[in-house]
Amino acid sequence: MKIIQILPELDAGGVERGTLEVSKYLVEQGHESIVISNGGRLVEQLQAEGSRHITLPVHKKRLSSLRQVKVLRQLFEAECPDILHLRSRLPAWLAWLAWRKIDPATRPRLITTVHGFYSVNAYSAIMMKGERVICVSNSVKDYVLQNYPKVPEEKLTVIHRGVDPAEFTHGYQPTPEWKQKWEEDYPQLKGKFVVTLPGRITQLKGHSDFIELFTQLDPHKFHGLIVGDAHPKRREYAQTLQEKVRESGLTEHITFTGHRSDLREIFAVSDAVLSLTTQPESFGRTTLEALALGCPVLGYQHGGVGEILREIFPQGLVETGNMGAIAEQLKRWAQGAPKPEKGHPFTLDAMLESTLATYHYLKDPTAL
Numbered sequence: 313m314k315i316i317q318i319l320p321e322l323d324a325g326g327v328e329r330g331t332l333e334v335s336k337y338l339v340e341q342g343h344e345s346i347v348i349s350n351g352g353r354l355v356e357q358l359q360a361e362g363s364r365h366i367t368l369p370v371h372k373k374r375l376s377s378l379r380q381v382k383v384l385r386q387l388f389e390a391e392c393p394d395i396l397h398l399r400s401r402l403p404a405w406l407a408w409l410a411w412r413k414i415d416p417a418t419r420p421r422l423i424t425t426v427h428g429f430y431s432v433n434a435y436s437a438i439m440m441k442g443e444r445v446i447c448v449s450n451s452v453k454d455y456v457l458q459n460y461p462k463v464p465e466e467k468l469t470v471i472h473r474g475v476d477p478a479e480f481t482h483g484y485q486p487t488p489e490w491k492q493k494w495e496e497d498y499p500q501l502k503g504k505f506v507v508t509l510p511g512r513i514t515q516l517k518g519h520s521d522f523i524e525l526f527t528q529l530d531p532h533k534f535h536g537l538i539v540g541d542a543h544p545k546r547r548e549y550a551q552t553l554q555e556k557v558r559e560s561g562l563t564e565h566i567t568f569t570g571h572r573s574d575l576r577e578i579f580a581v582s583d584a585v586l587s588l589t590t591q592p593e594s595f596g597r598t599t600l601e602a603l604a605l606g607c608p609v610l611g612y613q614h615g616g617v618g619e620i621l622r623e624i625f626p627q628g629l630v631e632t633g634n635m636g637a638i639a640e641q642l643k644r645w646a647q648g649a650p651k652p653e654k655g656h657p658f659t660l661d662a663m664l665e666s667t668l669a670t671y672h673y674l675k676d677p678t679a680l
Contacts, residue, residue, distance in 0.1 A: 313394040313671060314344040316420070318403045320371035323352035326597050327399055327427050330473060330663075334397075335363040337664040346391065348384075348403070370403040377406060384410035388420065395671045396420040399427065404438045421674040426452050428594045429615070432459045444674055446471050446667070448595045449616040469670055473595045474663035479576065480604040482654040486577040494581065498567060504535035505646040508582040510575060510598045511589075513542035513550045518588025521635060523556050523566065528639040531565040533646055539578055541571035579607050584645055586638070587611030596620055603628075603652045608645065610638055625652045 315338055317331050331347060332354060338345040339362035346364045349355075350371040358365055366387065370380055384407055388396065396411060398404035404424060411419055424442030429452070439445070440456065440463045447453040447470050456463055486494070495502065511517040519538060526536050542550035550568075557566050572578060575598070579585060585602040587593070592615025599617045602609050603624050611617040612632040621628045627650050630637050 313338075313675060314346070314391065315395040315397060315671060316346045316348060316388070316391065316393045317397045317399060318348040318370065318407050319399040320403055321350045321352045322347070322354040322358065322365070324354070326473065326595070328352070328354055329597075330425075330427075331399060332358055332361070333660060334664065334667055336361040337668070339363060341668065346393065348387075348407075370406055373402055377402065378409075380406050381409045385413055388414060392418070393420045394675050395423060397423045397425070397671075398439070398442065399425050401430065401436060401438055404441075405435075408438060408441055421671075423670065423674065426456060426594075428452075429455050429592060443467070444469055444670055446670065448473050449619050451592060451615050451619055452594050469666075471663055471666045471670070472658050473597055473600070474658050474660040475597070475601050475604050476660040477604065480601050482604065482606045482652075484576065484580050484605050486574075486580055490574070490577055491581070494577070498569075500564065500567065501535050501537075505533055505583045505642070506535050506537060506581070507642060508537040508539055508578060508585045509588065510539045510578075510585065510602075512540045512546075513538070513553065514546055515549060516589055516591055518586075518590055519553050520556065521588045521590070521633070522586065523553065523560060523562065525635050525638055525642075526562050526566055527560055528635065529642065531562070534565070534642065536562075536566040537569060537578070537582065538566065539569045539572055539575065576601065576605065579605050582607055584642060584649060585609045587617045589615070589617065590633075591615075593617050600624075600656075600658050604656060606651050606654070608649045608651060610641055620658065623658075624656045625650075 319327055319331055322328050335345040335347060335358055347358055348366045348368055350369050351367045355365050368380055398407055411422060422443045424439045425446040426439050427448055430436035440460050445468050447468055449472055450470055453468050453470050509522045513519060557563055579602045585607055587596060587599045594616050596617035599609050599611055600620050609628045610630055611621055611628055613629045614632055
């Protein structure tokens with residue numbers, strides 16, 4: 313088969329990562345993989361793994377983007393893909409407007425993936441127009457059924473995101489060289505119960521709650537790590553958080569690491585990881601990554617994070633917004649934290665095999 317995936321850009325993020333994982337797998341299975349985006353730092357990896365990349369400005373919400381509809385239609389007609397997979401709202405609109413003008417007898421089969429709890433409106437409804445709609449969790453499927461009741465349930469397919477056990481191995485430990493550098497860079501962590509909050513710095517990720525949490529913990533026993541940077545448009549908010557840390561007298565007890573590409577290693581040396589997203593997440597990849605490594609996670613019992621914890625590590629479920637309960641749980645864990653067991657159903661192979669099976673089914677429903 314020939315498959316085209318389309319998304320805004322290839323810089324960083326869960327959607328981008330999933331696109332690369334599917335692309336690599338398709339090539340390994342003997343299929344042809346094409347990705348359309350405005351480009352980004354992941355293009356080099358995509359191409360090195362055997363996919364083609366076509367750069368088009370499909371990422372900006374502006375009227376001039378409609379010029380890409382004709383470009384996309386011509387591209388689809390020239391490439392004759394079997395499957396067109398839409399992964400984000402704006403490029404999905406552009407691609408769908410192009411796709412619907414092609415002869416139904418020859419046009420590619422259409423798949424969309426609902427990656428998040430989008431605002432409910434006509435703009436977001438484009439993600440329900442696939443002939444098959446992939447939902448990245450049962451929470452997302454419930455969201456679609458509740459907010460878009462005209463979408464037939466049989467059109468929805470739940471394919472959970474997954475992590476590679478070979479990369480996120482239970483009990484994994486960083487190299488001695490990494491550990492030495494880490495201890496040199498962050499000596500303030502020595503002898504402390506290290507609690508990590510991963511994620512880009514936005515108001516939704518619960519950083520303010522994290523700082524509030526540390527006012528309830530003994531600073532001689534606990535240290536907080538905020539791992540992630542702020543989008544340029546959110547720098548002011550990041551500064552506000554740093555000011556809150558200073559005002560709370562926690563400068564020596566909460567560390568902002570900025571962007572790190574070694575999250576696996578950081579999880580492996582953390583004593584606990586938190587998920588404090590104030591709004592439900594569609595899946596919660598970092599929660600799964602930490603649990604897969606064997607690191608205990610405390611997370612709110614909503615959305616995809618709650619779904620993962622209920623399945624793998626129910627000891628980590630906490631009431632949304634209850635900082636007191638989290639503080640008490642961390643105090644108990646500091647005396648001896650439970651560890652997630654080895655093995656879980658949310659593997660990369662399961663995700664990839666289910667995605668390819670969906671492509672095959674759409675191309676030829678009688679083949680399966």
